[in-house]
Structure formats: structure tokens, C-alpha cells
Amino acid sequence: MTERGDVILRVMPQLTDINTNGHIFGGWVLSQMDIAGGIVAHRIAQGPVATVAIESMKFITPILLGDIVSVYAIEERRGRTSVAIRIDVVATRGRQREQVELTSGVYTFVALDANHRPRPLPED
Template sequence: MEKIYKRQPTIRTLPKHSNINSNGHIFGGWILSQMDSAAGIEAIRRVGGPVATVAIEAMKFHAPVNVGDWMSVYTDITKVGTTSLTIHIEVTVVSRDTEDETLVTEGDFIFVALDENHRPKKIDD
């Protein structure tokens, strides 16, 4: 039976051995970079141009990620201000021995829209 996922991730990847930490799990900084990349894609789509990460809030690591886990990064815009937007990110994995997605990490990233001089610019409605 084919598994149908209700939502589509912004990024889907397979962590590699080069991404492990000293405990044998995937390095949290690597996961954070995947989250920032996915949220950046979502922010650029919404703003229609360049953005910069200005803050990371409410980061939570719920469970470790292992080499070979099928990792998905989901993004949802939760707030749009005058020049900034907040994106909630959820990272899930599907392990080799299951078809169920498990939430492993989540956080809120704040981006600011940039003009041609790399200064904050107003986000259009």
C-alpha cells in the first residue's frame, strides 16, 4: 500500500555519516542549517526577494536523528509584520523500521525582507 502524506515538506533529505556528532546522532547544527534553509525558501516565496535570518526562537530538540533517517522539514508562516515574518518549522523523520513520521525538532525563525541595499523593506500584503 502506498503511503500518502497530507502535507509536503519544503526540504526532504537523508542525513549522512559525515553529519554525525560524537554521540553517533546527527549533529544539531546540521539540522539547524536545514531548518534555516527551508525557512529561507518559504520566506523568499512570501516576500518575493531576498531575506535574512534575524532570530531563532523556541528551538526544541525532541528526539535524535540517525544516519539513514528520511528527514523532512516543514514550514508554516505564522506571522507577517511590516518588514519581518515568523516561520514555524517542524522536522520529522521516518526511520528505516517504520513508516510513521516522528517529530524530532521544531522552532520559530524570524526573517526580515531586504531591499537592494540589504536594508529592511516593507513586506507587501
């Protein structure tokens, strides 16, 4: 584990993920972040969760075809029914395996009951 948390996903974007500028489409990375955050939130909630907010989103540098994208996630704060997960995305780029900061954000997830309504998070 690092100060970023654990690596939850490691993926390589495909040719179909390129936008008109030749970079990886922003929606693709948002989706990967949501998946990773959802995995961590599900563990914390010990059950289903739903994304309710994305805050503090910041794109630092474009994602390039050929990058190996690592998505890190860690719990940032917890409420009664929700948990905020800080998500950092880093690329391993090129032959030198340079580590490039790509984007970061905080996603908030709410725990759901069987009726898809908010429910309290379990105790730590």
C-alpha cells in the same frame, strides 16, 4: 498540506553529519531548517530575506543515520518587514517507515532591499 505546512525539504543525513554521540549534529538540522524557512520567507517577501532570530527551538529526539528527514514550514505571523516561519522536522525511520517528531522552532526573517536594509513586505 498538513497542519505543519508543506514539506519544503526532504533530505537524508550523511555519515559526515554525525556528532561524537553517534547522532546527527544539531547544527546540521538547524541549517536545514534555516534553508527551508528561507525558501518560504523568500516566497512571501517576493525577494531576498535574512534570518534575524530563532525562537522556541526544541529538540525532541535525536536524528539517526538512515533517517529520511522532512522539513515542514508554514507562516506563523507577519510584521511590517519580517515574517516568522514555524518549522517542524520529522523523520521517516526504519522499515516500518515510522514517523518520528525530531525538532521544531520558529525562525524570523526580514525582507531586504537592494542595499541589504529591511524593506516592507508586499501586501498579501
